Amino acid sequence: MPLLPLAGLLMIILAITGGLFMARVQARANDWARHTLVVEMRVGEMLELIRKVESSHRGYLIGGNRVFREDMDDAIIDLNASIAGLRRLTADNADQQRALLALDRLAALKVAFVRSRVAQAEGGDRAGAVRRVNSGYGRDLLRAIERGVRTMKANETYLLERRIARVQQAVWWLIAGQVIAIGLVLLVAILMLRDARHRFEIAEAARDDATAAAERIGREMVARQEAEGQLRQMQKIESIGQLTGGIAHDFNNMLAIVIGSLDMARRRLEGDPGGIRRYIDNAREGAERASALTARLLAFARQQPLAPVGLDANRLVSGMSDLLRRTLGEQISVETVLAGGLWRTFADASELENAVLNLAVNARDAIAATGAESGRLTIETANAHLDDNYARARTEVTPGQYVQICVSDTGGGMPPETIERAFEPFFTTKEVGKGTGLGLSQVFGFVKQSGGHVAIYSEVGKGTTVKLYLPRHIGAAEELRRPEAVETIPEGRAEEIILVVEDEQRVRHYSVDALRELGYTALSAADGREALRLITETPAVTLLFTDVVMPEMNGRRLAEKVHAIRPALPVLYTTGYTRNAVVHNGMLDTGVAFLPKPFTIAQLARKIRDTIDGAGANR
Numbered sequence: 001m002p003l004l005p006l007a008g009l010l011m012i013i014l015a016i017t018g019g020l021f022m023a024r025v026q027a028r029a030n031d032w033a034r035h036t037l038v039v040e041m042r043v044g045e046m047l048e049l050i051r052k053v054e055s056s057h058r059g060y061l062i063g064g065n066r067v068f069r070e071d072m073d074d075a076i077i078d079l080n081a082s083i084a085g086l087r088r089l090t091a092d093n094a095d096q097q098r099a100l101l102a103l104d105r106l107a108a109l110k111v112a113f114v115r116s117r118v119a120q121a122e123g124g125d126r127a128g129a130v131r132r133v134n135s136g137y138g139r140d141l142l143r144a145i146e147r148g149v150r151t152m153k154a155n156e157t158y159l160l161e162r163r164i165a166r167v168q169q170a171v172w173w174l175i176a177g178q179v180i181a182i183g184l185v186l187l188v189a190i191l192m193l194r195d196a197r198h199r200f201e202i203a204e205a206a207r208d209d210a211t212a213a214a215e216r217i218g219r220e221m222v223a224r225q226e227a228e229g230q231l232r233q234m235q236k237i238e239s240i241g242q243l244t245g246g247i248a249h250d251f252n253n254m255l256a257i258v259i260g261s262l263d264m265a266r267r268r269l270e271g272d273p274g275g276i277r278r279y280i281d282n283a284r285e286g287a288e289r290a291s292a293l294t295a296r297l298l299a300f301a302r303q304q305p306l307a308p309v310g311l312d313a314n315r316l317v318s319g320m321s322d323l324l325r326r327t328l329g330e331q332i333s334v335e336t337v338l339a340g341g342l343w344r345t346f347a348d349a350s351e352l353e354n355a356v357l358n359l360a361v362n363a364r365d366a367i368a369a370t371g372a373e374s375g376r377l378t379i380e381t382a383n384a385h386l387d388d389n390y391a392r393a394r395t396e397v398t399p400g401q402y403v404q405i406c407v408s409d410t411g412g413g414m415p416p417e418t419i420e421r422a423f424e425p426f427f428t429t430k431e432v433g434k435g436t437g438l439g440l441s442q443v444f445g446f447v448k449q450s451g452g453h454v455a456i457y458s459e460v461g462k463g464t465t466v467k468l469y470l471p472r473h474i475g476a477a478e479e480l481r482r483p484e485a486v487e488t489i490p491e492g493r494a495e496e497i498i499l500v501v502e503d504e505q506r507v508r509h510y511s512v513d514a515l516r517e518l519g520y521t522a523l524s525a526a527d528g529r530e531a532l533r534l535i536t537e538t539p540a541v542t543l544l545f546t547d548v549v550m551p552e553m554n555g556r557r558l559a560e561k562v563h564a565i566r567p568a569l570p571v572l573y574t575t576g577y578t579r580n581a582v583v584h585n586g587m588l589d590t591g592v593a594f595l596p597k598p599f600t601i602a603q604l605a606r607k608i609r610d611t612i613d614g615a616g617a618n619r
């Protein structure tokens with residue numbers, strides 16, 4: 001609105017001009033009033049002079065005193081001067097000029113009459129002169145002059161009144177104009193103020209917007225940097241996982257052979273020649289340890305076979321209290337805070353227990369490392385909703401509903417560098433021999449494989465909280481089955497024919513030997529095609545025991561083809577590597593019998609028996 005200030009300025013100029021004009025009108029009115037006063041005064045003077053002429057000439061006529069004669073002459077001179085002055089004063093007014101002319105004439109008549117009487121007296125006829133004076137002519141003239149004077153005064157007063165009325169009117173108009181101008185100036189001022197305030201508000205809003213945007217960009221940059229950091233870390237862990245998974249798979253196959261062969265050697269050993277049994281036991285123990293390590297590596301690589309069930313985390317945590325107390329010792333108190341109305345989750349129960357146990361052991365070590373006498377481990381459960389914001393800040397998180405299990409300790413906490421690397425396999429800050437650095441890796445792999453998320457919150461000197469988020473499961477919880485501790489090795493019968501399909505020659509031989517050892521009749525095939533041929537030749541086959549990962553035809557394809565010939569034939573799968581057809585994303589297909597490599601004779605015996613018997617029961 002650039003016109004507004006201009007309009008305001010114009011109004012102010014108008015108001016000032018109006019004021020000046022008003023002052024001028026007032027001054028003119030004053031001049032006129034003064035002029036009227038002067039005219040009236042002069043007219044009065046003129047009358048006085050005429051009266052003086054009258055009285056002095058009478059005095060002279062009666063007493064003959066020359067002083068009166070001189071007074072009369074002076075008065076006549078003054079009278080003429082007075083009339084001349086009045087003529088000038090009323091020069092601009094025709095009415096007054098006319099009235100003055102009439103007066104002038106009367107005065108002239110009066111003067112002429114007076115002069116002739118004086119001349120008459122001086123000529124010796126004083127009595128005649130006095131008679132003429134008293135005749136009344138002189139008096140009549142005076143009366144006429146007085147009327148003329150009144151007329152002039154009245155004229156002047158009337159004129160003044162008219163002028164004043166005009167001035168008054170002009171003043172009223174001017175005042176009205178001034179009021180309007182001032183009103184307009186005020187209006188303009190108000191509009192300008194409002195405009196200014198509006199502009200100020202816009203500017204303020206723009207400034208606030210800019211500040212907010214700057215802050216948001218700042219926050220987004222920080223969040224982005226964090227997310228990028230996490231992404232890098234995740235990619236690193238992902239690639240380590242792939243490497244580890246590959247190595248662990250091959251390693252598993254080799255261990256299967258080692259453990260199996262040692263089992264066989266031990267079973268076939270009669271007596272203990274040369275204390276060989278002890279060497280075999282040592283070797284087997286080493287192999288078992290290697291197998292346990294491989295299992296942890298596979299867990300990290302998200303390739304351990306999981307058997308998830310709908311489970312109640314509260315019940316699982318409560319069920320662990322004895323185990324935790326035993327593991328943590330008396331110095332560490334265990335507190336559980338279990339949420340009411342906790343959702344179900346879908347996870348492998350024993351692996352979840354394993355994860356909680358791993359976290360508890362870490363907590364114990366962290367508390368012990370502070371040198372404190374006692375400490376506290378808190379396990380909390382809760383329903384959690386990971387929203388879009390949370391997920392955006394963490395690249396690997398899917399937003400949604402989760403069951404949260406928090407394990408907190410009063411240990412020494414971790415510095416940020418440790419938190420960043422804690423999930424990496426073999427990352428440990430513990431002394432050699434004390435920690436392998438696989439605990440959190442295993443927890444991480446398990447949680448990720450279960451479709452969840454894990455986060456560490458820790459402060460040096462305060463303690464650590466590890467939060468596990470497992471996806472919500474809509475459905476009932478299943479009873480947790482605990483494996484029986486001691487089991488006898490179930491034997492087979494010669495009429496039970498097992499077809500072993502395995503591309504790895506040594507594993508195949510070991511499996512066949514082991515099955516025969518257990519009392520079964522074993523046939524073997526190196527690939528799917530050979531296996532199909534054997535099935536057609538030998539319809540009495542009781543069970544198909546097949547590797548999953550094989551070139552050309554994998555275990556699952558083979559099973560499909562076999563089922564086309566023998567629909568009810570039970571199948572037991574085995575593999576050391578689970579990212580494949582039977583184990584989708586590491587989760588076993590329901591109803592699939594599976595034996596992870598490496599396996600001991602006892603594990604093989606139990607699984608084979610269960611599968612045959614289970615299939616029998618189902619039939």
Ligand SMILES: Nc1ncnc2c1ncn2[C@@H]1O[C@H](COP(=O)(O)OP(=O)(O)OP(=O)(O)O)[C@@H](O)[C@H]1O
Pocket residue numbers: 362363366409411412413414418422423427428429430434435436437438439440441464
């Ligand atoms: N609760 C905790 N408090 C403090 N530091 C911890 C905690 N949990 C883990 N850490 C740190 O993270 C590192 C890695 O933990 P992780 O469980 O993966 O391996 P580890 O405990 O060293 O060995 P392992 O679990 O294989 O015996 C630990 O060495 C420790 O420095």
Ligand SMILES: [Mg+2]
Pocket residue numbers: 358361362435438439440
């Ligand atoms: Mg650990």
